[in-house]
Amino acid sequence: MGRSHPLDNSVHSALAGPHAHFARRRGNALRYPSDVSPFMALPDSPDDADWADVAALAGPGRGVLLTGLTVEPPDGWEIVTRGAVLQLVDAGIAAAPDGEAVRLTQADVPEMLALAERTKPGPFLPRTIEMGTYLGIRHGGRLVAMAGERLRPPGWTEISGVCTDADWRGQGLGTRLVLAVAAGIRKRGETPFLHVVASNTNAVRLYESLGFRLHRTATLVLTRPPAEVPISPGSTPRPTVRDGRRSSTG
Template sequence: MTTETSTAATVTDRAARLDALPADTPHILDNPALASLTGPHARFAERRGRVLRYPVDVTGWVALPDEPDAKDWADLAALAGPGAEVPLSGYCGRLPDDWEVTFRIAGVQLVDESLAAAPAPEAVRLGPADVPEMLDLVARTRPGPFLHRTVELGTYLGIRRNGTLVAMAGERLHPPGWTEISAVCTDPAARGQGLGTRLVRAVAHGIRERGETPFLHTAAANTDAIRLYESLGFRLRRGTAFLAARVPRRPTAGPPACRRRGQSSAGRAPVEPL
């Protein structure tokens, strides 16, 4: 079997497994940003009506209600400002006609099922003073958005070699009872040593110590990362989407309600899970 055939088979297998998951069973992780900003991360919440978001220098996550109406979209437009680009990761429904999609890729959500969590003795706690180094590592490795105040969201651990930060991982979204592991990255020169794995297990250990369960997100096309996380004990829970849209420069009209997987709608196609 060729590499291309093997990769295609892996993606097809995961898609089939996702299709088999219940589409209409509500779960707190279906809208993790909303659960975070109305729960443990309420101190970060910027609110207008039913719409919440994190400060723009903390993380780009925005929380819409499960079925946003016309007022919710107008509130989001007012909160973000005319012409602003707004991340809408995880949103499953149609956008209003005058909102422009600027970015969209398929993603997956995985949850801890049998992870061997353990401390990493060589890992150090990272804080605000380490942010310049963290931003430099993120720029070299591109694990996803990490901003000047992202470190405030939870515990971040790092490993240094000869005084240089070469690997890190930490906590981002925090729905009640759950914590997202994020910003997992290793400098290219330090890969192959298992540093990322040790940090994931160490961050998960801290989460478990609080009586919570780790989860994470990654791109659906990142099959190597998915395979690694599954080998560590994470289970594929659902497909999702990472997308962003531009706020119209004039007030928006209302959209249709969010539709669940498998439902059709007229006009703009809904953002579907895998």
């Protein structure tokens, strides 16, 4: 049976769809390049070979970051962290462009990385900006707030990277940027959604007040495979695709 909704396995939906140009694949396992996003993805009902493939994509000794419906690792895998995240979807937010918001470019990445390091909005890496449109607000030439687009399952775009410098909080800059990013998403015929850590009740209340509603609760898990992940008897090596080129794997 197929997925009932593209958001149920949003990372896989994005990498198999609009973000396929980013996809690093081994068998049915997918991941973003490590300088774009740490997220990896399994099919909806993974078997032992799928888990072996995602371990191979991660690399020896590296953790595997997953979110979605199927995030129970096999026996022998270490659970490094696990938490609940709420998936909220646009249910009538007042999306609108913002006259002070500017589109951020590669030239802004050093400032974006510094802002993300100070404010901890979630993973933001040197090439995260390539995932979609990022908007920022500057005061005195300094980048003080930003928000942008991350996952893109078919028909949907995630709003992410929402952060405001400590000196500028309480002025609604983050809210304005969320609404401006949402306006751009709607303009191309897609629906905004976002993820919030379930324990961040202040953020949940804010987003609900803007017109987002709960779609589902997902699990975010960082897990680490055992030193050697067995391949099921009789299985054959599965192809790896990098940058659109297929190569054999052992």
